[in-house]
Amino acid sequence: MGKCWRWGAWALVSSVVVSSVAMATPWHQFDSPTRGHSNSIGSYANGCLAGGKALPLEGEGYQVIRSSRNRYYGHEKLVNFIEDLGQKTSEAGINDLLIGDMSMPRGGRFTSGHASHQTGLDVDIWMRQAEDLLTRSERESIHSTNMVNLEEYRIQFRSWTDDHANMVRFAAQDERVARIFVHPVIKETLCRETWEDRSWLRKVRPWYGHTSHMHVRLTCPDNDQYCQNQALPPPGDGCGEELYSWRPEAQETSTTVTQLRGGSGNSSTSTTTTTSRPNRQTKVQPQQCDTVIVDAG
Numbered sequence: 001m002g003k004c005w006r007w008g009a010w011a012l013v014s015s016v017v018v019s020s021v022a023m024a025t026p027w028h029q030f031d032s033p034t035r036g037h038s039n040s041i042g043s044y045a046n047g048c049l050a051g052g053k054a055l056p057l058e059g060e061g062y063q064v065i066r067s068s069r070n071r072y073y074g075h076e077k078l079v080n081f082i083e084d085l086g087q088k089t090s091e092a093g094i095n096d097l098l099i100g101d102m103s104m105p106r107g108g109r110f111t112s113g114h115a116s117h118q119t120g121l122d123v124d125i126w127m128r129q130a131e132d133l134l135t136r137s138e139r140e141s142i143h144s145t146n147m148v149n150l151e152e153y154r155i156q157f158r159s160w161t162d163d164h165a166n167m168v169r170f171a172a173q174d175e176r177v178a179r180i181f182v183h184p185v186i187k188e189t190l191c192r193e194t195w196e197d198r199s200w201l202r203k204v205r206p207w208y209g210h211t212s213h214m215h216v217r218l219t220c221p222d223n224d225q226y227c228q229n230q231a232l233p234p235p236g237d238g239c240g241e242e243l244y245s246w247r248p249e250a251q252e253t254s255t256t257v258t259q260l261r262g263g264s265g266n267s268s269t270s271t272t273t274t275t276s277r278p279n280r281q282t283k284v285q286p287q288q289c290d291t292v293i294v295d296a297g
């Protein structure tokens, strides 16, 4: 009986160990990308990155923050996009952009945190901007600025400026960009402004969180045959019913909210919330990522 108990206890302990190991992903172990041209494989929320490029930690109009996390790698298309955006915002007199997480050196799934950012085509850019070049240690410890008063469901008037609106606009007007995720209150604020051209607002998608940064997602690079694009956002500027369905009072009464959102604004591309059952199906990683894992770099 004693033996039986010991076996039972061992089985319990080992199953705990096994399940925690199973949750860790292999992608964190890589300090360096694989060589060669960039190649995004799979979908934003289930894929990896071959030939990742490091974004230089500072450049015209931008600074990388939290570089100790080693998440400043991306497809060369993303690196070029960030450098171009920094130049454009700098020329417009906007302070330096603070660049948060891109991907790990070989992309892939994070053990915790982001669902996407796996193929080197996603980047988080803070709403807070920097007037001066910060030291590396300042960039490790800097706090973000929350642009949304969630209790009153409105923008923080003291923090939000035209520079923030224009930063989002410049990014959305870039043809490489597929979508930009911001909090619904930020999208409402952008919708209320008068713009000569409103077509870029289509790409600005309301999503949970995202009160202190915008998440920019690029389209698949032309030659990356295993890269999976997301469906286009619904036509129009997205400033109407769908956006208002995010408001707390609308959520209490509306039953069509999830249908409106399903597949269009979903930042992880993987699930819709039309059923109450959590989607726990394990994603099968694209086979081409196996080669990225075993590559000596």
Ligand SMILES: [Zn+2]
Pocket (backbone or CB within 6 Å): 114, 117, 122, 123, 124, 215, 216
């Ligand atoms: Zn993000």
